Amino acid sequence: MxxxxxxxxxxxxxxxxxxxxxxxxxxxxxxxxxxxxxxxxxxxxxxxxxxxxxxxxxxxxxxxxxxxxxxxxxxxxxxxxxxxxxxxxxxxxxxxxxxxxxxxxxxxxxxxxxxxxxxxxxxxxxxxxxxxxxxxxxxxxxxxxxxxxxxxxxxxxxxxxxxxxxxxxxxxxxxxxxxxxxxxxxxxxxxxxxxxxxxxxxxxxxxxxxxxxxxxxxxxxxxxxxxxxxxxxxxxxxxxxxxxxxxxxxxxxxxLGLRQYGPNLISCPTCGRCQVNVEKVIKEIEARVYSDSTLLRRSTGKKIAVMGCVVNGPGEARDADFGIAGGKGRGIWIERGKQIKVVKESDWVNEVIRKIRTLR
Ligand code: SF4
The missing domain is CATH 3.20.20.20 (Dihydropteroate synthase-like)
Structure with a gap:
């Protein structure tokens, strides 16, 4: 560019x-x-x-x-x-x-x-x-x-x-x-x-x-x-x-693709299908990552998705490195398009942070 x-x-x-x-x-x-x-x-x-x-x-x-x-x-x-x-x-x-x-x-x-x-x-x-x-x-x-x-x-x-x-x-x-x-x-x-x-x-x-x-x-x-x-x-x-x-x-x-600094956090705007608090989750993830230099470094360049429902969420998050698509009080954990497991809504933030800590 x-x-x-x-x-x-x-x-x-x-x-x-x-x-x-x-x-x-x-x-x-x-x-x-x-x-x-x-x-x-x-x-x-x-x-x-x-x-x-x-x-x-x-x-x-x-x-x-x-x-x-x-x-x-x-x-x-x-x-x-x-x-x-x-x-x-x-x-x-x-x-x-x-x-x-x-x-x-x-x-x-x-x-x-x-x-x-x-x-x-x-x-x-x-x-x-x-x-x-x-x-x-x-x-x-x-x-x-x-x-x-x-x-x-x-x-x-x-x-x-x-x-x-x-x-x-x-x-x-x-x-x-x-x-x-x-x-x-x-x-x-x-x-x-x-x-x-x-x-x-x-x-x-x-x-x-x-x-x-x-x-x-x-x-x-x-x-x-x-x-x-x-x-x-x-x-x-x-x-x-x-x-x-x-x-x-x-x-x-x-x-603009000119620098990498921290993760690329993507989240949906939510709609009438959403039964989880996407806004709270994404804000908590952002606050934790940007207050911890290790998390910031390890997540740099990674695309992390938090989506509000399983109707569009898994598809929209397909090219994310990992993320969650919500259901009712729980969500599907997805890694590079693959559905891996079910995670309780109360554990979403910690699950994302745990995953970032495993990155090098
Ligand atoms: S991912 Fe689901 S909850 Fe979020 S905006 Fe799309 S349809 Fe609505």
Whole structure:
């Protein structure tokens, strides 16, 4: 599916771009000045599979915490800088793995040059993060009536202007993101940029919304780009526990066949034929698997089915590695299409977990 060959940029132990797998990122919603809360959240995110984590750096106190945060975690740390270039310089000095700046608010060229100098010395990349809501062009046209294509053109121009500024300083370790809060502008901007540059793209729909609305919007936006081979790293922005952002990101990559992470759990929507609680069972299986790294690893790539009845269930679950099709208070245990045994409804979750533990 991946067709665009972008340049490779190293972010700590991760390589972004080229033929590397699409990586999953998230951002903490803790106050970076609160060391304990931030480290605890990053550890939860690491456990959920987050591969690169970004933190907000609102002031110098937050910037001075970055070194201690970096030492306490195992994944690359990205400092998110707005307005004040001195925070970026301090973040680089503290040992972060990447700096993200927003060209719309970082200020004059000489300030950007100072950031470049610091990143060059620290040998870390810069992400130029262009957001539709903070374009420089909006200072001249506060309420524009641009079409999505025009928005995309302006976003890409501002990104490329910044890229040229960095490249003139002899700096090429660049990642770009072009985000809007809707699919049309996000997709148009990323496709346009991808046609003009080999710089790796971090893709996502920004301010996507609540868990349901945001996941749908992000899946469509990120999914459309990834199916066209555009996108080297992703973040699903949700007003939700960041752990769920990571879970949603992996579900997108799994659905597109780009990454394997945890099982492919399939379950029926239930209907008037159903006499068992499929919803409760699938939620319990999901909660147990995603809270246990051994279960997660052993079930990765396996298709596990929970179906509500024996009318359609065994047929629909035919190509699952294993699963259950319900009856009344019991169900048929199926492995690769073969009906193996009858299991009481109260034992379904444990039976699935037991089976996963036998996998290697
Ligand atoms: S598997 Fe059975 S219970 Fe589930 S939706 Fe299909 S017919 Fe209904």
């Amino acid at each position: 991946r067709v665009r060959k972008s340049r490779v940029v190293k972010v700590g132990k991760f390589a972004i771009g080229g033929t590397n797998p699409v990586s999953v990122q998230s951002m903490c919603n803790t106050d970076t000045r609160d060391l304990r809360a931030t480290i605890d959240q990053i550890r939860r995110l690491e456990h959920a599979g987050c591969e690169i984590i970004r933190v907000a750096v609102p002031d110098m106190a937050a910037a001075r915490n970055l070194g201690r945060i970096r030492k306490a975690i195992d994944i690359p740390l990205v400092a998110d800088i707005h307005f004040d270039w001195r925070l970026a310089v301090e973040a680089a000095r503290q040992g972060v793995d990447k700096i993200r700046i927003n060209p719309g608010n970082i200020g004059e060229k000489d300030k950007v040059r100072e950031v470049v100098k610091a990143c060059k010395a620290a040998r870390i990349p810069i992400r130029i993060g262009v957001n539709a809501g903070s374009l420089k062009a909006l200072k001249k046209t506060p309420a524009p009536r641009w079409t999505p294509r025009e928005w995309a053109g302006i976003m890409v121009k501002e990104a490329l202007d910044e890229v040229r500024l960095l490249e003139r300083e002899g700096f090429g370790d660049i990642v770009v993101s072009l985000k809007a809060d809707d699919i049309e502008r996000t997709v148009a901007a990323n496709l346009l940029f991808a046609a003009k540059s080999d710089i790796p793209l971090h893709v996502g729909v920004t301010e996507a919304g609540s868990f349901l609305a945001g996941t749908v919007k992000s899946s469509l936006g990120i999914g459309l780009l990834l199916t066209k081979g555009v996108g080297d790293t992703i973040r699903v922005s949700l007003t939700e526990d960041p752990v769920m952002q990571v879970r949603a990101a992996y579900e997108i990559l799994k659905a």
